[in-house]
Amino acid sequence: MKKLVAAAIAAGLGLAISATAASAQATLAQVKQRGMLNCGSNTGLAGFGVPDAQGTWKGLDVDYCRAIAAAIFNDASKVKFIPLSAKDRFTALQSGEIDVLVRNSTWTMTRDASLGLLFTGINYYDGQGFMVRKKLGVNSALQLSGASVCTQQGTTTELNLADYFRANNLKYEVVAFATSDETVKAYDSGRCDAFTTDASGLYAERLKLTNPDEHIVLPEIISKEPLGPSVRNNDPQWFNLVKWVGFAMLNAEELGVTKANLDAQLKSENPEVKRLLGTEGKFGEQIGLTPDWAARIVKLVGNYGESFEANVGQGSLLKIARGQNALWTKGGLQYAPPVR
């Protein structure tokens, strides 16, 4: 019986491997043939992927998917968003159900090395932060000694918190809750002095408080949560394509190419702009696209800064500061290699 089961499993795995091997041939060709990009997305996260009143998905991650579709099809709407829970997101990518996963997933060594997938870059530098009441008069997390901190149970958040306070020799009291809603409620009702979770989440949760204006997010980020898109590790061309879509958006911002001034920029004499927008050279063809691939992205989606401000920055209700997500030229970490 055991042998039979083992044989069945082996046969199944063989099938699975041959199936993935078949799909390994060319993700880009498959996407083109399907006429639609299958993009694994969040089931709903403020600023990163949320349906609006018409049911259209909006957000920073969503824009990344739309940018890929824009580069391939010259049509940002040719994306099928497949909402995935945290549990089945990587399985969906491995099984070929989705072509690319852009779902606020943290880039870690284990995920890169052993899950059969590759992160293509970082589209948002997140990290754990703190929110406190303004009237507490605290400007830095280092002044939180002796504070009680609300957090969610059994998450890395709780561990990071312990590490940080121990490293800085601060006393603190953890008040942990099972769900994030309970945690926010407890903080709102004054059960604890500070509330901690990922910074992007802090801004979203702040809006749910009774008086959002009475609370501030402290500048310290105590953990590294680099969020980025990932693809299967068996298709270098597709990996490059997804990676360079992100770089194109960053380069466009750096060079000052925006949705609004794109037509003027297409006539620009700046060699860097010319290479990016495809008025000189055929750089897009190296990743299986047309020379005007980056121009399509900017025209239909916008550059990184535009997408950031509209979805999570000043143009949105979250009003997250650029911080680490500013361009390297402005003191942030967002840096893209040149197109040449």
Add this chain to the structure above:
Amino acid sequence: MTDATLENAPYSFVRKDTLPQEAPPLSVAGPLAWIRTNLFSSPLSSILTLIGIYLVIDTVPDMIRFYLIDAVWTGSNRDACLADKVGRPVGACWAYVADRVQYFIYGSYSVSERWRVNIVFAMFALGVVWLLWNRAPLKKVGVFFFFVILPASAFILLLGGDRAEGFLRFLILATFALAVVYLVLSFKPSLIKFWIGEGQLGVEEAMPPWQRFYRPKRLILIAMVVFGLLAVLDEKVGLPRVDTGLWGGVMVTLLISAVGIVFSLPLGVLLALGRRSRLPAIQLLSVIFIEFVRGVPLITVLFMANTMLPLFVPQEWSPDRLLRPLIGVAVFAAAYMAEVVRGGLQAIPKGQYEGAMSLGLGYWQMMRLIILPQALRIVIPGIVNTFIGLFKDTTLVAIVGIFDFLRTIEATLVDPTWATPTTRGTGYAFAAIFYFLCCWGMSRYSVAVEKRLAAGQKR
């Protein structure tokens, strides 16, 4: 000789007129008595009553204040529901529901194509009323409409695109072929003598040609009209494909539960009969199916279908992401339904089977005419119970990334546009109202059916 009547009784102490009737004492009639017998009949019930009253006083006014008096009814974004901005305590934020109700109904279905969903909703409502309203005419046409026309039209209208167009073309061709067949038969009914037999043939031949076979012809006519209208719609307005990934909201909840309910009952009856069958192969297969499906959690099957299936099946063959849970839910409900129906079958005394057999009825006739009508009537509460369970279980599909009604509400809760302290309470209250109305409607209807069918043996 005297008559001993009151009139001529010689004694003055004999009362000659009857007393007027007194009102019953307060302790046995009137509101006070009602309260005493129903609410305070014993120390225990007095305590329970007091606790009940306390709970009602404690919660109901707060709920009314939160959901009605302090509620915000109009507004276009979160500012309308923030106590700071409005300057008064704010309860439920119904403005948020009003703003997002389209999304709750249609999900991400393309805005310009939502009229198609509305047509399907209307057809569904028509079919439901036709079948469920006892005095509706032409029940058999209604059954045909609900089980053949409606699913086909819903598929064509909701999905659209090439595949739907091809299917519509096939349907129209098939309908025309049938129409031609019956046209020929109308003039030469003797062609299908082998099928309908001598007696029926005589009946048909006695009628003028246009009245022969009027029952099937009626159905074909309806199908021609409906599919013809769809073809006109497709031709004039166009039915572009709306991918199932965009479907959501009430539409998906109703779709999954309708498919589950419609498929589970017949499938369940067959499985129940199979399990009681004397043919070993059929019995074994039914038992294995029922026990296996009942032994695995629905979530496991959904996960399996949506994350494991693509590993084994090549991409172009793998079924649609919405179809997989549809099948999963239907199969699940069928297994539970089979056990409910089997309970009914077991309650039928052996005499009924023997009586049916002694009348010369075959197996299927016996089941259809004698056993199942009685068995199903007994298990109506169980059947409706399964339906209601199934309806609520549809929320589980959210786990595999399908946006049913509850999931659409949850998705809007994270949206900063409506992030307020009361949005969550409002959204879930709205979901509760919707699910309660649906389930309560089903249970009320089943009570009515039970009463009607069990008129002979009331308890």
